[in-house]
Amino acid sequence: xxxxxxxxxxxxxxxxxxxxxxxxxxxxxxxxxxxxxxxxxxxxxxxxxxxxxxxxxxxxxxxxxxxxxxxxxxxxxxxxxxxxxxxxxxxxxxxxxxxxxxxxxxxxxxxxxxxxxxxxxxxxxxxxxxxxxxxxxxxxxxxxxxxxxxxxxxxxxxxxxxxxxxxxxxxxxxxxxxxxxxxxxxxxxxxxxxxxxxxxxxxxxxxxxxxxxxxxxxxxxxxxxxxxxxxxxxxxxxxxxxxxxxxxxxxxxxxxxxxxxxxxxxxxxxxxxxxxxxxxxxxxxxxxxxxxxxxxxxxxxxxxxxxxxxxx
Amino acid sequence: xxxxxxxxxxxxxxxxxxxxxxxxxxxxxxxxxxxxxxxxxxxxxxxxxxxxxxxxxxxxxxxxxxxxxxxxxxxxxxxxxxxxxxxxxxxxxxxxxxxxxxxxxxxxxxxxxxxxxxxxxxxxxxxxxxxxxxxxxxxxxxxxxxxxxxxxxxxxxxxxxxxxxxxxxxxxxxxxxxxxxxxxxxxxxxxxxxxxxxxxxxxxxxxxxxxxxxxxxxxxxxxxxxxxxxxxxxxxxxxxxxxxxxxxxxxxxxxxxxxxxxxxx
Numbered sequence: 001x002x003x004x005x006x007x008x009x010x011x012x013x014x015x016x017x018x019x020x021x022x023x024x025x026x027x028x029x030x031x032x033x034x035x036x037x038x039x040x041x042x043x044x045x046x047x048x049x050x051x052x053x054x055x056x057x058x059x060x061x062x063x064x065x066x067x068x069x070x071x072x073x074x075x076x077x078x079x080x081x082x083x084x085x086x087x088x089x090x091x092x093x094x095x096x097x098x099x100x101x102x103x104x105x106x107x108x109x110x111x112x113x114x115x116x117x118x119x120x121x122x123x124x125x126x127x128x129x130x131x132x133x134x135x136x137x138x139x140x141x142x143x144x145x146x147x148x149x150x151x152x153x154x155x156x157x158x159x160x161x162x163x164x165x166x167x168x169x170x171x172x173x174x175x176x177x178x179x180x181x182x183x184x185x186x187x188x189x190x191x192x193x194x195x196x197x198x199x200x201x202x203x204x205x206x207x208x209x210x211x212x213x214x215x216x217x218x219x220x221x222x223x224x225x226x227x228x229x230x231x232x233x234x235x236x237x238x239x240x241x242x243x244x245x246x247x248x249x250x251x252x253x254x255x256x257x258x259x260x261x262x263x264x265x266x267x268x269x270x271x272x273x274x275x276x277x278x279x280x281x282x283x284x285x286x287x288x289x290x291x292x293x294x295x296x297x298x299x300x301x302x303x304x305x306x307x308x309x310x311x312x
Numbered sequence: 313x314x315x316x317x318x319x320x321x322x323x324x325x326x327x328x329x330x331x332x333x334x335x336x337x338x339x340x341x342x343x344x345x346x347x348x349x350x351x352x353x354x355x356x357x358x359x360x361x362x363x364x365x366x367x368x369x370x371x372x373x374x375x376x377x378x379x380x381x382x383x384x385x386x387x388x389x390x391x392x393x394x395x396x397x398x399x400x401x402x403x404x405x406x407x408x409x410x411x412x413x414x415x416x417x418x419x420x421x422x423x424x425x426x427x428x429x430x431x432x433x434x435x436x437x438x439x440x441x442x443x444x445x446x447x448x449x450x451x452x453x454x455x456x457x458x459x460x461x462x463x464x465x466x467x468x469x470x471x472x473x474x475x476x477x478x479x480x481x482x483x484x485x486x487x488x489x490x491x492x493x494x495x496x497x498x499x500x501x502x503x504x505x506x507x508x509x510x511x512x513x514x515x516x517x518x519x520x521x522x523x524x525x526x527x528x529x530x531x532x533x534x535x536x537x538x539x540x541x542x543x544x545x546x547x548x549x550x551x552x553x554x555x556x557x558x559x560x561x562x563x564x565x566x567x568x569x570x571x572x573x574x575x576x577x
Contacts, residue, residue, distance in 0.1 A: 050467055075469030085464030088559040089482050098468050132559060148468075 001026035001188055002047065002156065007056035009042050016042050018212035019056070024205075026155070029182055029189040031203035033196055033235065039212040040192045044158050047190065048077045060156065075099055078157035078187070082164040084145030086133040092118075092144050093129040099152040117147040120181060139170040146178065150187065159191040163198065175201055196235050200224065200244050208232050221248055225311045242308035246272040249307055251288055251299055260285035260298040267296055275304045325546060332539050336364045339532075346528040356528045358517045367536060369431075370513035373506065374499040377435045381442035382492050389450035390476065408447045411440035416502050420509050434506030434513070441502055442495035449491030453484025486556040493548035500541040504533070 002024040009017040017039040024030045034040040045051040047058055049070045058065045065073055086095050093114050100110045118125045121143040133141055142162065149157055162178075163171045179202055182189055193199055199206045200220050207217040208231070216228035224245045227233040236244060251274045252267040264287040265274050278286055278301050285300040335342055339357045346356040357363070388404050391397035419437035427433050457480060465475040481488075507515030514533050521529025 048467060050463065071466075071469045071471045073469075074467055079464070079467040081460060081464065081467075083458075083460045085458075085460040085467075087461060087465070087479060088458075089479075102469050102474070134559065 001061055002190070003059040004043075004047075005057045005059065007043065007046060007058065008054050009039070009046065009051060010054040015054075015212050017046070017053075020209075020212075020214045022207060022214065022217055024188065024190060026188050027186045028204040029179070029191065029202050030205045030207060031199040032190070032192045032207045032209055033194065033199040033203075034209035035194060035235075037211075038209040040209045041160050043209065044160055044190060044192050047156075047158055048074050048079060075102055075152065076154055076156075078149035078152075078154040080145045080149040080157070080159045080162045082161040084133075084141045084165075086141060086145055086148070088133050091130050091132060092123070092136070095133065095144055096148045096151050098148055099154075103152055105152075113151060117151060121147045121177075123147070138166055139174065142166055142170075142174060143177075150181075150185070153185075155188060157187050157189045159189060161193055162191065164193075171198075172201075178202070196237070197240075197244065197247075200247055208235060221245070224248070243272055243275075246270065246275055246304065246308050252296070254299050254303040254307055255288050255297040256300065256303055258285075258298045259295075260287045260300075262286055264289045264295070265299060266291070271304050271307055274299055275301070275308075278304070325543065328539060329543055332536065332543070335532075336367055336536070339363050346532065349528040349531060350526055354524065354526050354528075358520060358529050358532065360520065361512075361516070363517070363532070363536065366512060366514055366516060367540070370500070370503055370515075370537070371540070373431055373434055373511060373513055374438060374496060374503050377438035378442050378492065378496050378499055380435075381439050381495055382446050384439075385443045385446035385491070386450050386488060389447050389454060390481075393451065393454045394472070404447070408443045412444035414440065416441050417505060417508075420505065424509050429510040431506070431511045433509050434503060434511040437506070438499045438503060442499055445494035445498070446488070446491040449487045449494075450484065453487035454480055457483050483559070486552040489548055489552040489555065493545055493552070496548065497541050497545050500537060500544065504537060 002022075004020055004022040004024075007017055007020045008015055016037075020043060032040045032043060042051055046053050047060075047065070049065060052066075060073075060077075087098070090098075093111075096114045096117055097110045100113055105113070114129070115125050118128065123140065123143060128136070128140070133144070136144065142165070146159075146162065149159075163174050166174055175198060178189075181187075191202060200223075203220050205218065206220050206223045208215045208223065208228075210231050216223060216232050218226075223232065224236060224241060227236060247270050249271040250267065251265050251269045251271060254271060254274070255267065260283065262281060262283055263277075265277060267288055267290045269277075274286075278284070278299075284302075285298045288296045288299050290296055339362075343356040350356050358366075385408070388408070392401040392404050416437040419440060420433045423433040423436050427436070461479065461483070462475070465479040470478065503511075503513050504515030504518055506513050507519045514537050517529050517533030517536075521527065521531075521533060
């Protein structure tokens with residue numbers, strides 16, 4: 001659905017984005033990860049023309065974005081950033097309604113959409129609709145920011161460090177919520193972060209950028225298993241690698257027949273969570289149940305360890 | 313405690329306003345208060361025209377010049393903060409600065425030969441004098457907006473014009489109002505010199521007092537002008553404060569917010 005072709009941005013003598021080619025599949029989450037100054041934000045901002053490329057093209061559903069008027073293009077693409085950028089003089093409801101109002105939706109349709117989104121993002125309409133952004137907590141502001149970005153049901157959502165300003169506990173919930181909402185709506189998401197853990201947690205595919213160059217673009221498991229070069233390897237962190245790898249797998253995949261003592265584990269928990277539970281409760285194995293509570297078998301430290309090893 | 317202080321302030325302002333109104337509508341009743349300031353049986357209350365007429369004409373002169381200055385200064389500040397006008401920033405600043413540094417008396421002296429005696433020269437002088445505070449404040453207001461907010465406005469698909477009208481100007485408004493307040497207050501005081509070129513206004517009372525050595529005239533002209541300036545300045549301040557408070561820019565608004573509403577995530 002998105003194709004970046006030879007995309008380059010030069011400021012002065014430096015190419016902050018250097019000949020990047022990428023294809024992004026509709027309905028997936030793609031995470032661009034890199035250190036600050038790697039050009040990842042510039043890359044993102046060339047998609048909705050907040051930055052005009054020096055060379056190269058961006059195609060959206062086959063259409064060259066440079067041929068569309070910028071404001072019309074942007075109304076069709078959601079955009080959420082780290083400091084949410086909420087309009088401080090508008091209420092929560094008015095903020096969320098920004099793009100639908102620009103598109104000239106009728107009032108009742110806008111109101112219905114605002115209510116629907118506030119429910120989706122767990123913001124009580126009666127309580128929050130008429131509040132101003134400064135009256136909300138950081139987590140609530142962030143959710144309003146994402147709700148606003150999704151208000152006109154864009155097929156594509158661009159997010160620049162959307163969880164950067166949140167504390168760790170709220171951040172991890174916000175990430176899971178985003179993933180769940182994305183699965184439900186099928187929105188294509190292109191997200192920028194410097195946090196490899198976030199990239200592995202959210203990304204169907206991960207693009208690693210360094211000094212303007214696209215170093216590797218692959219599914220998360222491939223990036224972890226076969227980093228393209230020393231830089232990607234560093235970014236993953238060698239000590240964390242097996243654990244990151246385990247966050248990708250589900251307990252269900254490592255179930256073996258048999259029984260075990262103690263509290264059961266959910267089949268949909270990640271292997272990482274399973275490992276944590278086993279280590280902390282001092283067990284070698286635990287029973288596994290499905291969502292209905294029916295026993296599926298057991299999971300052992302050994303079977304988890306097998307899946308944390310470098311794939312051959 | 314705080315609330316009580318605000319209330320006392322409001323009551324005080326209302327009392328001052330009522331006193332001013334009473335004095336303007338029936339100045340003769342207050343003659344007794346001012347008589348001690350006169351000598352040789354001179355009149356205690358200005359008698360070459362009613363004080364109410366002079367006050368209204370003073371306000372109209374200041375009002376018209378400030379409105380004109382606001383339109384030009386805000387327009388100019390908007391223009392030089394757009395990409396197309398950025399290169400005119402230095403030039404506009406220079407012009408507006410000249411308007412401020414050129415003494416209003418000199419403007420009067422120069423414009424009388426062209427415009428003749430009356431309100432005209434005063435309006436020109438006040439207009440030029442009023443440009444700078446409004447221009448500088450609008451400029452600061454428009455150029456110090458949170459970058460994330462301005463960028464998001466574009467990223468949401470607002471056109472340049474929509475961004476200006478829906479986001480930039482409303483957010484800069486408290487500072488713009490502050491600039492208009494400054495210009496108005498300066499204008500109210502400066503307008504008194506207009507009487508030297510026969511502009512109708514409160515300066516007439518003061519000048520008459522100076523010429524006839526009548527302290528009562530000087531005091532009533534000065535006090536009416538001063539009280540007007542304080543009341544109008546207060547009104548603008550309250551307006552700017554209210555606008556800033558709504559968007560959470562004032563620390564007071566944050567403090568008064570119940571804690572429970574902010575901690576929930």
